[in-house]
Amino acid sequence: MATHAARKRDNPRAHTYFSPDVETMPRKQLQRLQFERLRRVLHHAYANVPHYRRSFEAAKVSPFELRGLGDLRRFPFTAKADLRDNYPFGLFAVPREALIRLHASSGTTGKPTVVGYTATDLANWALLMARSLFAAGVRPGDIVHNAYGYGLFTGGLGAHDGAQRLGCTVVPASGGGTERQVTLIKDFGASVLCATPSYALNIAEVAERMGVDLRRSPLRVGLFGAEPWSDGLRRTLESRLGIKAIDVYGLSEIMGPGVAIECHEAQAGLHGWEDHFLFEIIDPESGEPRDIGETGELVITTLTKEALPMIRYRTRDITRLTDEPCRCGRTHLRLRRITGRSDDMLIVRGVNVYPSQIEATLVGLPGIAPYYQVVVERSGALDHVTLEVEADAAVDVEDEAARRSLGAAVAHHLKSQLGISCDVAVKRPGEVPRSEGKAVRVRDLRPKSPS
Ligand code: DLL
Numbered sequence: 458m459a460t461h462a463a464r465k466r467d468n469p470r471a472h473t474y475f476s477p478d479v480e481t482m483p484r485k486q487l488q489r490l491q492f493e494r495l496r497r498v499l500h501h502a503y504a505n506v507p508h509y510r511r512s513f514e515a516a517k518v519s520p521f522e523l524r525g526l527g528d529l530r531r532f533p534f535t536a537k538a539d540l541r542d543n544y545p546f547g548l549f550a551v552p553r554e555a556l557i558r559l560h561a562s563s564g565t566t567g568k569p570t571v572v573g574y575t576a577t578d579l580a581n582w583a584l585l586m587a588r589s590l591f592a593a594g595v596r597p598g599d600i601v602h603n604a605y606g607y608g609l610f611t612g613g614l615g616a617h618d619g620a621q622r623l624g625c626t627v628v629p630a631s632g633g634g635t636e637r638q639v640t641l642i643k644d645f646g647a648s649v650l651c652a653t654p655s656y657a658l659n660i661a662e663v664a665e666r667m668g669v670d671l672r673r674s675p676l677r678v679g680l681f682g683a684e685p686w687s688d689g690l691r692r693t694l695e696s697r698l699g700i701k702a703i704d705v706y707g708l709s710e711i712m713g714p715g716v717a718i719e720c721h722e723a724q725a726g727l728h729g730w731e732d733h734f735l736f737e738i739i740d741p742e743s744g745e746p747r748d749i750g751e752t753g754e755l756v757i758t759t760l761t762k763e764a765l766p767m768i769r770y771r772t773r774d775i776t777r778l779t780d781e782p783c784r785c786g787r788t789h790l791r792l793r794r795i796t797g798r799s800d801d802m803l804i805v806r807g808v809n810v811y812p813s814q815i816e817a818t819l820v821g822l823p824g825i826a827p828y829y830q831v832v833v834e835r836s837g838a839l840d841h842v843t844l845e846v847e848a849d850a851a852v853d854v855e856d857e858a859a860r861r862s863l864g865a866a867v868a869h870h871l872k873s874q875l876g877i878s879c880d881v882a883v884k885r886p887g888e889v890p891r892s893e894g895k896a897v898r899v900r901d902l903r904p905k906s907p908s
Pocket of ligand 1: 562605610611612681682683684685686704705706707708709710713714715772774794795796797798
């Protein structure tokens with residue numbers, strides 16, 4: 458076997474990739490690898506998880522009958538409810554003693570979603586996150602300021618392990634204490650910032666208020682994810698922090714951060730790591746498969762997970778796939794920017810809209826700062842939507858007429874860009890809550906249904 462060093466010499470582009478052999482693997486070969494791994498994971502799930510055995514049998518499918526990757530479509534979906542129904546450890550495919558880490562998501566209703574990892578799972582996660590950081594332009598020796606929350610959330614420890622695996626110096630800052638974060642970024646000379654995009658914006662604002670110009674610091678790359686965001690916000694973060702802002706995607710049920718990442722060469726769609734995951738797009742209503750290029754709900758099957766194999770997991774995230782060749786040379790297909798979760802879609806007087814689309818139209822509007830919240834109330838049988846935006850410091854918000862005309866301009870813009878009509882409330886600078894993790898974009902004040 459050729460040593461890594463020898464391969465690097467033979468392949469002049471090797472320095473572009475963390476795992477060159479896999480990231481540029483011809484698709485036919487990649488699909489053969491996927492098929493072998495898929496067969497293994499289906500057998501593993503069937504043999505070790507009663508839920509899968511029951512659901513496969515109910516759908517009259519068997520891992521023994523898998524002839525090609527296309528046969529996966531005959532297998533049933535897995536949903537978040539399956540995790541909840543098997544709370545806490547019912548979906549694990551290994552004895553509890555083989556788990557060396559648990560994470561959990563808070564869950565808005567009832568029980569949290571619990572996920573677990575074997576030693577091999579954690580090693581794979583660190584590898585994929587290291588690969589993701591590398592694709593984003595991070596290199597060994599970089600100082601990585603990690604402002605994703607540490608704890609049950611997968612963001613903090615996921616980015617941490619990956620950055621360490623790559624050989625970076627990690628600063629485990631976690632979320633909050635923003636002034637101190639700014640001081641640490643400046644004093645340590647961080648070259649990489651990991652945070653949710655909304656928290657990165659908060660950091661940028663606090664730095665400016667403190668008189669710290671991060672554009673003149675060594676900060677070079679931002680890895681932003683865990684929530685939907687827009688290209689408008691990307692441009693804002695890039696110019697205010699003096700960085701390249703990279704979109705990173707993941708979810709705890711599948712692994713955590715590092716399932717897919719934009720390459721720094723193209724910043725156009727997120728390469729999904731297909732040697733570890735199979736991606737499908739379905740119609741969110743009917744569950745029918747959709748073709749490459751069509752928008753729909755992302756469904757993921759894990760190919761290598763030991764503790765928590767996920768077969769056709771319905772992510773609820775809306776995106777589309779592309780297999781067009783990428784400038785960077787990676788052959789793994791790309792997910793387009795995730796617009797939002799199907800459950801977060803708002804219906805504003807009959808028009809469907811995601812908060813990230815509202816954000817995209819707001820960022821850069823004169824007089825408006827990039828902070829917003831959508832407030833949904835019930836009036837009679839109809840939903841009533843108010844968009845709360847924030848005036849920037851240049852606007853005299855005490856001048857009622859100026860404030861009203863700014864609100865009217867935003868409402869007009871939303872109508873022409875997105876086709877939605879809603880009330881706009883212009884808030885004073887600092888009045889819209891700032892994020893320290895995942896931003897709350899929607900305040901739903903409608904009475905809860907009794908379910
Ligand atoms: O948010 C994992 C993560 C941490 C990803 C840090 C990226 C960076 P969960 O808390 O389980 O895991 O939430 C997963 O967040 O289903 C999406 O709805 C959303 N999400 C994650 N990344 C993105 C992104 C982490 N880049 C849920 N764009 C997912 C849009 C995202 N939405």
